[in-house]
Amino acid sequence: MSDFDAQTPSAYDPFADANAEDSGAGTKDYVHIRIQQRNGRKSLTTVQGLKKEFSYNKILKDLKKEFCCNGTVVQDPELGQVIQLQGDQRKNVSTFLVQAGIVKKESIKIHGF
Numbered sequence: 533m534s535d536f537d538a539q540t541p542s543a544y545d546p547f548a549d550a551n552a553e554d555s556g557a558g559t560k561d562y563v564h565i566r567i568q569q570r571n572g573r574k575s576l577t578t579v580q581g582l583k584k585e586f587s588y589n590k591i592l593k594d595l596k597k598e599f600c601c602n603g604t605v606v607q608d609p610e611l612g613q614v615i616q617l618q619g620d621q622r623k624n625v626s627t628f629l630v631q632a633g634i635v636k637k638e639s640i641k642i643h644g645f
Contacts, residue, residue, distance in 0.1 A: 563635050565622050567644035579615040579625055580608075586634060588613050594632075599624050620644075 563581040570576055582588065588605045592615050596603050603617040617625070622642050629635045 562639055562641050563629065565625055565640065565642045567620055567622055575620050577617040577619065577621040577625060579617070579629075580611050582613075582615075582634065584612075588615060591615065591634070595621075595625065595628060598628060 561581070561583075563579065566578045566580070568576045568578065582591070592603050592605055595601075595615070595617060599617070599619075599621055601618040601621065603615060606614050606616055608614050622644060626637075626640050626642060629640065630637050
């Protein structure tokens with residue numbers, strides 16, 4: 533009977549470590565720059581994962597002025613504040629954030645096609 537007790541599965545969750553690491557938005561302090569296709573040739577660039585101590589509106593103002601595009605700050609319930617810009621600005625935004633000293637190049641992840 534003791535052999536049977538040794539073979540019974542315990543309440544071990546194999547995904548507990550993965551869920552703990554991926555639990556929040558901006559995990560491991562990465563800044564995610566994504567592109568979303570709207571309609572036709574129109575696209576939208578989103579920036580998520582910036583630290584909360586930065587003023588999103590000031591960063592947005594500088595990005596809009598630098599790249600001659602429109603944008604907004606959107607409050608998402610899961611991701612927090614997200615910056616949205618018109619057009620495909622992935623490369624421009626990543627170089628701007630590195631040159632401005634907001635994030636390091638290693639902590640930027642660019643997603644999209």
